[in-house]
Amino acid sequence: MSTSLEEAHIQLDQESVVLVLGGGQGITSELVKHMSGAYPCTYILVGRSADPRDVIADLKEVEAMKTKEEIRSYLIKTGTFTSPSEIEKETVRIFKNNQILRTIRDMEQLGSTVVYQSLDLCDEEGLSDLIKNIYDKYARLDGVIHGAGLLEDKLFRQKTSSSFERVFDTKVKPLRVLAEQLRADCQFVVLFSSIASVYGNKGQTDYAAANSVLDDYAKALNKKLKGKVISINWGPWKGAGMVSSTLETEYERRGISLIPLNQGKEIFLNEIKYGTESQVLIMSGNNW
Ligand SMILES: NC(=O)c1ccc[n+]([C@@H]2O[C@H](COP(=O)([O-])OP(=O)(O)OC[C@H]3O[C@@H](n4cnc5c(N)ncnc54)[C@H](OP(=O)(O)O)[C@@H]3O)[C@@H](O)[C@H]2O)c1
CATH class of the missing domain: 3.40.50.720 (NAD(P)-binding Rossmann-like Domain)
Incomplete structure (x- = not known):
């Protein structure tokens, strides 16, 4: 074809x-x-998901994390969240946030204008x-x-x-x-x-x-x-x-x-x- x-x-x-x-x-x-x-x-x-550019910036260190496993173990280590359900919810939020941010940045680098609508x-x-x-x-x-x-x-x-x-x-x-x-x-x-x-x-x-x-x-x-x-x-x-x-x-x-x-x-x-x-x-x- x-x-x-x-x-x-x-x-x-x-x-x-x-x-x-x-x-x-x-x-x-x-x-x-x-x-x-x-x-x-x-x-x-x-x-x-919210526009990641509107979300209060997570630490640069967190922003670079690409897998849920990395994010989850980071959250467990910091001890900010204690219940497993809170840790899981925050893991998913950061994972999604990071993916959207990378998508926007990659596409902008390729010469596109990117608008994100929640x-x-x-x-x-x-x-x-x-x-x-x-x-x-x-x-x-x-x-x-x-x-x-x-x-x-x-x-x-x-x-x-x-x-x-x-x-x-x-x-x-x-x-x-x-x-x-x-x-x-x-x-x-x-x-x-x-x-x-x-x-x-x-x-x-x-x-x-x-x-x-x-x-x-x-x-x-x-x-x-x-x-x-x-x-x-x-x-x-x-x-x-x-x-x-x-x-x-x-x-x-x-x-x-x-x-x-x-x-x-x-x-x-x-x-x-x-x-x-x-x-x-x-x-x-x-x-x-
Ligand atoms: N991956 C596969 O192997 C596969 C195989 C066959 C077909 N597909 C189809 O391909 C598409 C993409 O799949 P994927 O694997 O990339 O899924 P994914 O990683 O789970 O992504 C799904 C996307 O849909 C958005 N979304 C889900 N519910 C929404 C809602 N109610 N309103 C607005 N946005 C919503 C999510 O954003 P938020 O969470 O921010 O809303 C996310 O951006 C899907 O339609 C899927 O059925 C995928």
């Missing part, structure tokens, strides 16, 4: 604006960083206002990547409706807002779906259901926009994102290999430039 001789289907210049839901962390941030190397422009990243995507009105403000300020929105998502895996009989809603709504609620607010000249919309919507996965009824809505919505939205709309059913990734070491071991046990970050980045960029299908499944084979 990809060929450097073929002209890319998207055209972004320094004035272009790309909205990235869930873009501050995980695989989405890695892929968008890579994309910003090829297409430096304005990227608006959205997540629930917003819960289950808040449809909030997202609607954000898109309206983007059109008011920039008079354009060239592309959207929806990579926000979360896992709260449990067997079906142990799931609560509030947990189901958090997982489902984070993925699905933004779709209606995008369908209503995006102007026809938006060049691309990429929805990060999962192989869970194709094959199912233990404990993931909520997540699989949400992703299958993404797959169907991509086809519907394709008819509305002039640009391309793609739902990517990603297999599990290695080196970033929501796949915990426990989940990684489970995938290995089932013979499912993980997508290596560097190859995945290239595949993503190729897909956005040259892809022609509204749904693609991308997973790792055994001979990477």
Whole structure:
């Protein structure tokens, strides 16, 4: 599908604006960083976490920590927090804060302007206002990547409706807002779906259901926009994102290999430039 001789289907210049839901962390941030190397422009990243630049600066020493293990042992050593739940909460907050900060700095170094917006995507009105403000300020929105998502895996009989809603709504609620607010000249919309919507996965009824809505919505939205709309059913990734070491071991046990970050980045960029299908499944084979 990809060929450097073929002209890319998207055209972004320094004035272009790309909205990235869930873009501050995980695989989405890695892929968008890579994309910003090829297409430096304005990227608006959205997540629930606070803007790390507004948070009272943690010590420089803490800011450099890349793993939860490092942060957790640092917090235990300092003794500032005593209960395990407080330590865990603070570990996650610092981990997220550091990831977002690194994403912003890396993309700025590659020549992009980065705006970070703290917003819960289950808040449809909030997202609607954000898109309206983007059109008011920039008079354009060239592309959207929806990579926000979360896992709260449990067997079906142990799931609560509030947990189901958090997982489902984070993925699905933004779709209606995008369908209503995006102007026809938006060049691309990429929805990060999962192989869970194709094959199912233990404990993931909520997540699989949400992703299958993404797959169907991509086809519907394709008819509305002039640009391309793609739902990517990603297999599990290695080196970033929501796949915990426990989940990684489970995938290995089932013979499912993980997508290596560097190859995945290239595949993503190729897909956005040259892809022609509204749904693609991308997973790792055994001979990477
Ligand atoms: N990693 C994989 O192996 C894999 C495989 C298949 C599909 N995917 C899909 O790829 C996407 C990215 O996955 P990832 O592994 O990079 O996940 P991740 O590291 O957990 O990152 C998820 C991102 O979504 C944001 N987010 C979650 N709930 C949100 C909400 N209600 N409102 C706003 N932002 C929210 C998070 O920011 P805050 O916490 O700050 O809100 C974070 O930036 C997801 O849609 C996932 O389903 C991933």
